[in-house]
Amino acid sequence: MTPVLAAKGLVKRYGRVTAMDGADFDLRPGEVLAVVGDNGAGKSTLIKTLSGAVIPDEGEIHVNGERVHFHGPLDARRHGIETVYQDLALAQAQDIATNMFLGREKRRPGVLGAVFRLLDSKGMRAEARSVLDDLGINIKSMTQPVETLSGGQRQAVAVARAAAFGTRVVIMDEPTAALGVAESAKVLELIGRIRDRGLPVVLISHNMPHVFEIADRVHVHRLGRRVAVVSPGTHSMNEVVGLLTGALRMGEDGTIEEVGVTTGLNR
Amino acid sequence: MGRRGLAIIAAGLLAFAASGCTSQKTGSGDQPADGGRIKVGLVTKTDSNPYFVALRDSAKAEADRLGAELIALAGKFDGDNEGQVAAIENLVQQGAKTIMITPSNSTGILGAIKNARDRGVLVIALDTETEPKDAVDATFASDNTEAGRMQGTYVKAALAGKAPKVIMLDGTPGSTVSEQRHNGFLQGMGLKDGDPAILGVEATNGEQNKAQTATENLLQRDASITAVYTLNEPAARGAYGALQAKGIAGQVVIGSIDGSCQGVTDVKDGKVVATVMQFPKKMAAQGVQAAVEFGKSGKKPSGFVNTGVTVITDKPVAGIQSQDTAWGLQNCWG
């Protein structure tokens, strides 16, 4: 099975700091893949590289088996990869419909659009409305500025935007980090619905219960590279935590072993 | 963003202030400044006002003729006391033997002048007097109060018995020249501030655009005016523009002061009835001559040397000495 999105040997250095140190990645069709890792493990850099916001120094990225080069977020988008950033990348003062179509506005047909560049505001509002309805997101007016929405509603708008335009992959960076219990549950539900439509989702999260609730596989990131991929069905939360802190490690054969406390000193 | 924005603004203002004054060095720049050439400093109010440009150019020409080196500096705007103080200090540092200055505010720069004189520098005020007058060694100027008075006397005569209904277009609020001309005009008209014959007083900063707006607004209030006092010729042009738009330009006597070539042309064209000409070139030339004399013999000029003012008009009235615009165009500046 060809991965929808894969990466091999990604390296990114910022001065003397190495944020990615030969990171691998692969995402299978139709799955929710959680990416977990401690703070500073380089998850963010990995995700930004996959979404085109960071250009790696070394390594390869493949979409559906084909090698690609991203020079910016737009390139990734052209390959059908949409990202929901942690700070959502919404223009707070602008309305929902404008935000949904920001950077890819629809113009009116004919002379009005071609010559006068007139936007099809009504069409975009209707489309935004239908996307939100499809995903079961309940927001009254498409002309409401984003800053008047609750945190969960904003998250929903950003997710809906990604779902509407993403044809291959949706990447979500900490979608539940800023939300309360009820709102988090709604966002997880939303992720499930996106998967049900056949769109694979990459979920970056710190929240183990959330990860274990929704993910099909868990990618564990540590010190700038992937150290393990496990399934929530076969591994426990404690094991994943052990892997990402370095207390445990996964052997060549896929078994998990303890890292001796004294190993470091003896070597 | 807020605090960072403020910091940026503060930094910007500092940079703006630090650029303080602008300088222009004239004289034959290629030659090394040999010890023999007398250094003469000139500090004008601004380096953009045509009046001061004429003054500077004339000083440079005279300096070249007499083999002296002129270093011309200027404030950034009319009233830029700090800029003028910095300019004086820089000139003293550069070893100027004489500093000629058109003081922005009569009292604002006395300290710097005193320091310069204590170091043996000859300081000459051009165009504007300091207060007290003996803060400088000598003053080469025309009397601005006198210039205002002549405008007032002429306008009163030109009204020929018509009741005076005057609007007054002043310069920058607080400027000495503006006040002296204003007061002189009232003396010449025989009026006092607050007289009902004065229909309005507006500050124009000597700018045509502001003068036009001010006149338009005053005319809205009362269009029965008969005379306009203007501090300078750009203000007179602004007043004329407003009166013309209202269709009453011919019925109102506009007086002015300065004697720029454009101003004299306005008199010739009948837009302005009379302008009182000053002679910045004469002031500058006489100042440079005194400076060179001081450099050679150590002899200092002293007192107030009046370079005079002359009414320029093509409609002379009895009892007031005046010259016509043909003479004016030969003697104008700028």
Added chain:
Amino acid sequence: MSTIHERGFKERSEFILRTPAIGPAIALAVAVVVFSVTTDTFLNVDNLSLVVQQSLVIGTLALGQTLVILTGGIDLANAAIAVFATLLMARLTLESGMPGIVALLLGIVVAAAIGAVTGGIVTGFRLPPFIVTLGMLTIVTAVSRIYASGQSFPVTDDTLGFLGQKQYLFGQIEVTFGMVLMLVMYLGVWYALTRTAWGKHVYAVGNDPEAARLSGIHVRRSLLGVYLVAGVIYGIAAWQALGRVPNADPNAFQLGNLDSITAVVIGGTSLFGGRGSVIGTLIGALIVAVLRSGLTQAGIDNLYQDVATGVLVIAAVAVDRFSRGRQR
């Protein structure tokens, strides 16, 4: 009961938020009413026409300024650029005998080029617009003075003076071409800002440049476009200035940059970027002109007029802050 009230209030405050020109429009209406009552001379067709004419130059400068401020920048050089353009236009027709239309277009092109250079420095070196335009202000002012060498240049050419020509509507309402042009320009920029993707991007960049970039907007291209368009507008402001006062003077509009910012701020556009409207700016420019005219006719000293304008600026910024604070 109380919930209905609260809801009504919330909707109303949202309406005000989304329609930033409402506050300034009320202020303008109040000012007009006050001067109409307190003076006999304010409320008549001639005077109202005059007030509009007096707002043309600053109003046009403020239009370009609004674009820059919407992106979160500020333009201190706008008036200096316009003044330089007036000098070019006037001197070229006067001394080189260049046809007015050519000189006019050349002046506008030069103004646009200065705007493009400004935008290029802001985007290319990622420098704060405040500093870049402060530098531009100093440079362009100096270049103007060098070019003018202490002279001012009367305008004799009909094309250059065209905007000052008066027509009479219904036989009595005085209208200049400059008034028509300003209105057309405001409508044009309003359309571009609210009805095209270009405008949506300008707002988004001002709101949050990083979010705009991640949304796939070419932030630099958008900024560069804004400074270029603003430059063209300043060039047209130069034409307006020559129509109003047929004399190009290097000393004119020395505070035009601050006056234009005043109009923008009074018009309800946020100095933090991303919020505001050009309609508000138009009203802001009119408010300043109405205050000046009305207070003069009420016989109030110049300096108090400045006090009144200053109070309005602070009030406008306070309202901006207050209304946004309420949202959070």
